[in-house]
Amino acid sequence: MNSSVIPASMHAIAIKQSGGPEQLVMVEVPVPRPDAGYVLIKVAAAGVNRPDVLQRKGVYPPPAGASALPGLEVAGEVVALGAEVSRYAVGDAVCALIAGGGYAEYCVVHETNALPVPQGLSLLQAAALPETFFTVWTNVFQRGKLRSGDIVLVHGGTSGIGSVTIMLAKAFGARVFATVGSDEKCAAVLKLGADGAINYRTQDFVAEIQRLTDGHGADVIVDLIAGEYVARNYAAAATDGRIVQIGVQNGPAKELNLMLMLAKRLTHTGSTLRPRTVAEKALIATELEQQVWPLLAAGKITPLIDRTFPLQQACDAHTLMEGSTHIGKIMLVTRAYTSLLSA
Incomplete structure (x- = not known):
C-alpha cells in the first residue's frame, strides 16, 4: 500500500446515536487498510438503502467484524491491494457490495465481492447496482x-x-x-x-x-x-x-x-443479504457478472436514480428515503466524484 498517495484519515458519515436523520454526522476517521484478499476503494459514490435507515434507528446493527459506518454499496477506483489479491489492479474501476462503511471517502472490500463497472456506466450508476x-x-x-x-x-x-x-x-x-x-x-x-x-x-x-x-x-x-x-x-x-x-x-x-x-x-x-459470508456473496456476484452485467453493458437495463446528495448531506438523503416520494435510487457522492466531474 502506497501511503504517500493515500491519506491517513478521511471524511465519513457516522451515526451519533440511534434516532432520526439528524444523527448522521460527518467525522474524520482513519482510512481502512486492506487485509489479505481485500482491496481499498477510493469511493466516488455510495447508495442509500433502507437497511441504512434501520441501522440509524438502532434496529439493524452491522454484523460482527463489519464497519460501524453505514453504507452497503459503493463504486470507485481501486487504490491499494492487500496480500493475495489477484483479480484487480490499482486503477481499476469497480463497484462493490460491502457489509458497512460505504458512507466514506475510502472503504475496503474482499475482491470477490467487487465487480467491474459495466461498460458504458458511470461510477454513479455503478454505485446504484450492488445492494439492489x-x-x-x-x-x-x-x-x-x-x-x-x-x-x-x-x-x-x-x-x-x-x-x-x-x-x-x-x-x-x-x-x-x-x-x-x-x-x-x-x-x-x-x-x-x-x-x-x-x-x-x-x-x-x-x-x-x-x-x-x-x-x-x-x-x-x-x-x-x-x-x-x-x-x-x-x-x-x-x-x-x-x-x-x-x-x-x-x-x-x-x-x-x-x-x-x-x-x-x-x-x-x-432472506437478508448483509450477514451472509464473503463466499456466499461471491457466488451471487459470479451469477450477476455472467447473466446480468452483459444486459447492463448492452444498455438493456439502466439503474434508475432519483436524486444525488453530497456525502455531507446524508441526513437529507435519509429524510427523502423515509418520505417515500423518491422514484429510484438515492445516492451520495464524495469529493472524488466531484473532482472527476470538474476534470
Whole structure:
C-alpha cells in the first residue's frame, strides 16, 4: 500500500446515536487498510438503502467484524491491494457490495465481492447496482425461482428494489405488475417496462391482479411491506406461487390464514443479504457478472436514480428515503466524484 498517495484519515458519515436523520454526522476517521484478499476503494459514490435507515434507528446493527459506518454499496477506483489479491489492479474501476462503511471517502472490500463497472456506466450508476441487484438476484431468481412466462407482482415498484425487479424480471421474460402510491409513480413503473401499474391508494391490488391475469394471480410476489400485505399476498398469489419477502416495513404479518398457503401450495421465502459470508456473496456476484452485467453493458437495463446528495448531506438523503416520494435510487457522492466531474 502506497501511503504517500493515500491519506491517513478521511471524511465519513457516522451515526451519533440511534434516532432520526439528524444523527448522521460527518467525522474524520482513519482510512481502512486492506487485509489479505481485500482491496481499498477510493469511493466516488455510495447508495442509500433502507437497511441504512434501520441501522440509524438502532434496529439493524452491522454484523460482527463489519464497519460501524453505514453504507452497503459503493463504486470507485481501486487504490491499494492487500496480500493475495489477484483479480484487480490499482486503477481499476469497480463497484462493490460491502457489509458497512460505504458512507466514506475510502472503504475496503474482499475482491470477490467487487465487480467491474459495466461498460458504458458511470461510477454513479455503478454505485446504484450492488445492494439492489444482489438482493433481487438472490431473492427473486435464486429463491423465488423466477422463470420466463411468470406473472410477477412487485410491491413498491419505484423503490430501488422495485425498479430493479421490474427491469430484471422483464429482461428474463416475465409479465410484471407493480403497486405504487401515486399516478406519477404509475407512469414511472410503466416507463420502466411494467405491463401494468396498480395505485394501492385507490385500488385493491388483490382484486386488480386477479382481474389483470384473468383469475390466474401472481406466480411470484416481491414484497417489502409485510404487515397486512402478507395475508393479501396469499390471496393474490397463483397456485404454486412463490412469495419473496425482502422487507418488513409494516411489521409482522396480520390475520394470516395459512389454509390459503396449503390450498394453493404456496412457497413463502426471503432472506437478508448483509450477514451472509464473503463466499456466499461471491457466488451471487459470479451469477450477476455472467447473466446480468452483459444486459447492463448492452444498455438493456439502466439503474434508475432519483436524486444525488453530497456525502455531507446524508441526513437529507435519509429524510427523502423515509418520505417515500423518491422514484429510484438515492445516492451520495464524495469529493472524488466531484473532482472527476470538474476534470
